[in-house]
Amino acid sequence: MAEFYDCSDPETRAAGLHAAAEAITRGELVLLPTDTVYGVAADAFSPAAVARLLAAKNRGRAMPVPVLIGEASTLAGLVLQMPEVATRLAQKFWPGGLTLVLEHAPSLAWDLGDAEGTVAVRLPGDELTRDLLRRTGPLAVSSANRSGRPAATSAQQADMQLGAHAAVVLDDGPRTNSAASTIVDCTGPAPRVLRVGAIPVERLREVVPEVTD
Numbered sequence: 020m021a022e023f024y025d026c027s028d029p030e031t032r033a034a035g036l037h038a039a040a041e042a043i044t045r046g047e048l049v050l051l052p053t054d055t056v057y058g059v060a061a062d063a064f065s066p067a068a069v070a071r072l073l074a075a076k077n078r079g080r081a082m083p084v085p086v087l088i089g090e091a092s093t094l095a096g097l098v099l100q101m102p103e104v105a106t107r108l109a110q111k112f113w114p115g116g117l118t119l120v121l122e123h124a125p126s127l128a129w130d131l132g133d134a135e136g137t138v139a140v141r142l143p144g145d146e147l148t149r150d151l152l153r154r155t156g157p158l159a160v161s162s163a164n165r166s167g168r169p170a171a172t173s174a175q176q177a178d179m180q181l182g183a184h185a186a187v188v189l190d191d192g193p194r195t196n197s198a199a200s201t202i203v204d205c206t207g208p209a210p211r212v213l214r215v216g217a218i219p220v221e222r223l224r225e226v227v228p229e230v231t232d
Contacts, residue, residue: 022038082135088142115142163177
């Protein structure tokens with residue numbers, strides 16, 4: 020049974036962050052809020068932990084798990100190169116609901132699924148999650164729901180769906196924005212929208228007119 024922490028209280032918040040970081044270090048799963056929906060997190064550099072995340076969600080390897088980072092500067096160590104269009108999008112929409120798909124650095128020892136040399140990265144706007152990311156480093160994070168079921172917008176919903184598979188639940192209140200992040204593939208000749216979510220295509224085109232959908 021997962022340990023539940025009400026992060027509206029400063030002392031409980033600190034204890035929850037410590038417990039969550041320890042759980043990640045042990046290869047366990049953590050349920051946590053993001054600026055879109057609640058997510059399930061694992062150590063991005065632990066193939067066993069990522070496999071545990073996929074099994075908890077009943078999700079196959081064909082849908083690789085995205086990675087969340089705590090600071091934009093972390094991205095440079097994760098990717099092979101940073102295309103200029105990706106830089107412009109990140110500067111405009113990070114932190115926030117934009118996920119960028121980039122070629123990952125071949126030296127990284129991770130297995131996020133059948134990603135074919137790419138990684139989907141996001142800098143979330145949620146401060147609680149970013150505080151945890153600063154402690155743990157990059158986390159593999161997917162929405163905290165069983166595959167095919169609605170995304171969890173509260174810690175209670177996340178716990179009902181995946182609590183049996185997690186060690187820690189960080190409760191920071193409900194998330195009213197149930198839209199998932201917008202995903203943009205920046206690995207090709209022109210950036211391409213793979214999923215429309217929190218950021219409309221029209222806003223993307225204000226920054227990068229060549230975006231296709």
